[in-house]
Amino acid sequence: MYDIIVVGAGPAGLTAAIYGARAGKSVLVLEAKSYGGQIINTPKIENYPAMPHVSGFDFATDLYNQVLALGVTIKFEKVLDAFDHGEYKLVKGENNEYKTKTLILATGADNRKLGIDKEEELTGHGVSYCASCDGSFFKNKIVAVTGGGNVAIEDANYLSNICSKVYLIHRRDTFRADDADVAELKKKDNVEFILNSNVTKLNGDNVLESIEVTNKITNEVKTIPLSGLFIAVGQVPENENFRDLVNIDDRGYIIANESCETNVPGIFVAGDARTKTLRQLVTAEADGAIAATSASRIK
Amino acid sequence: MIELKSSNFNDEISKGKVLVDFNATWCGPCKMMAPILEATSGEVKDIKFAGLDIDDNEDIAIKYNVMSIPTLILFVDGKEIKRSVGLISHDELIDFLK
Numbered sequence: 001m002y003d004i005i006v007v008g009a010g011p012a013g014l015t016a017a018i019y020g021a022r023a024g025k026s027v028l029v030l031e032a033k034s035y036g037g038q039i040i041n042t043p044k045i046e047n048y049p050a051m052p053h054v055s056g057f058d059f060a061t062d063l064y065n066q067v068l069a070l071g072v073t074i075k076f077e078k079v080l081d082a083f084d085h086g087e088y089k090l091v092k093g094e095n096n097e098y099k100t101k102t103l104i105l106a107t108g109a110d111n112r113k114l115g116i117d118k119e120e121e122l123t124g125h126g127v128s129y130c131a132s133c134d135g136s137f138f139k140n141k142i143v144a145v146t147g148g149g150n151v152a153i154e155d156a157n158y159l160s161n162i163c164s165k166v167y168l169i170h171r172r173d174t175f176r177a178d179d180a181d182v183a184e185l186k187k188k189d190n191v192e193f194i195l196n197s198n199v200t201k202l203n204g205d206n207v208l209e210s211i212e213v214t215n216k217i218t219n220e221v222k223t224i225p226l227s228g229l230f231i232a233v234g235q236v237p238e239n240e241n242f243r244d245l246v247n248i249d250d251r252g253y254i255i256a257n258e259s260c261e262t263n264v265p266g267i268f269v270a271g272d273a274r275t276k277t278l279r280q281l282v283t284a285e286a287d288g289a290i291a292a293t294s295a296s297r298i299k
Numbered sequence: 300m301i302e303l304k305s306s307n308f309n310d311e312i313s314k315g316k317v318l319v320d321f322n323a324t325w326c327g328p329c330k331m332m333a334p335i336l337e338a339t340s341g342e343v344k345d346i347k348f349a350g351l352d353i354d355d356n357e358d359i360a361i362k363y364n365v366m367s368i369p370t371l372i373l374f375v376d377g378k379e380i381k382r383s384v385g386l387i388s389h390d391e392l393i394d395f396l397k
Contacts, residue, residue, distance in 0.1 A: 136354075
């Protein structure tokens with residue numbers, strides 16, 4: 001029986017492991033894929049206090065090694081389900097079952113899909129969710145970005161320096177992104193805004209060739225030939241497996257209070273998976289520390 | 300893991316089963332993929348594991364329509380049999396190679 005099991009080895013989960021281990025608790029971290037979470041996709045982190053320029057990979061690797069050095073076990077095994085038995089919780093992984101006194105869910109979030117035909121089939125063949133990863137494949141080509149938040153505007157900005165033309169397709173005519181960044185983007189000659197519109201169709205057999213964009217107000221459908229579509233329409237939490245375990249809000253986030261407690265005693269939630277107003281590296285880590293400290297108080 | 304280049308690519312993949320990892324130095328998920336490939340190569344003996352830097356060997360990336368990294372392509376006697384796009388876990392890689 002472990003004192004604490006953490007599900008997810010992103011910044012929230014690994015920080016929870018540090019605080020749990022340093023409180024003298026036995027800690028197991030279970031991760032489905034690889035450590036680091038979404039931050040590994042960021043080439044340069046520029047808003048982390050006192051570390052003005054650090055790559056996401058280096059950051060995640062330092063954090064991972066810090067956790068290992070504390071004697072925490074990290075297993076790469078997907079968690080399928082978990083059950084509350086009061087005194088202990090039972091965690092069902094793909095290969096094993098584990099018992100723990102407390103459970104910290106730090107499952108994070110994944111890219112939201114558009115949910116249209118061929119989206120999965122053309123991913124890696126013109127459809128991408130990561131401009132900084134895949135942008136350089138589209139040098140001097142025509143691309144589009146869809147979304148209206150900070151990531152979409154940053155992606156469009158980044159791509160406008162590489163690609164011959166960038167369309168920014170957004171379902172509204174106002175942006176969640178910072179005004180300054182939108183104004184900056186509007187100044188670029190090779191960026192065209194298509195507003196009040198959704199991407200409604202992807203064309204191409206092995207490689208993306210064009211997209212169809214539908215204006216929500218006029219219902220006009222326009223076909224745009226291009227090589228790349230970058231989808232930046234936000235994140236979805238990965239909490240489906242825990243729907244029967246803890247209370248989840250209508251957007252899929254696990255409901256938590258200031259101490260990262262869920263409605264079930266002994267089960268905590270940290271990072272992007274929980275209800276909160278700001279999902280950032282620094283807030284994920286803060287959650288991890290709080291959740292592990294709360295968990296460590298349980299005898 | 301063998302390091303492939305445009306000059307030796309065709310030769311290296313021409314015989315048997317070869318898994319090629321298309322990657323780049325600036326790609327975080329590729330760096331995450333590397334130790335997973337390394338560990339798996341020790342377990343799967345009948346497949347040759349190889350890597351290709353897409354910046355140094357752009358012609359090969361274009362030839363195989365690689366537009367996202369990491370991309371893994373399994374070749375058998377020089378022919379593409381399967382591909383997987385994006386970071387995958389050790390277990391997913393084992394499944395992919397079956």
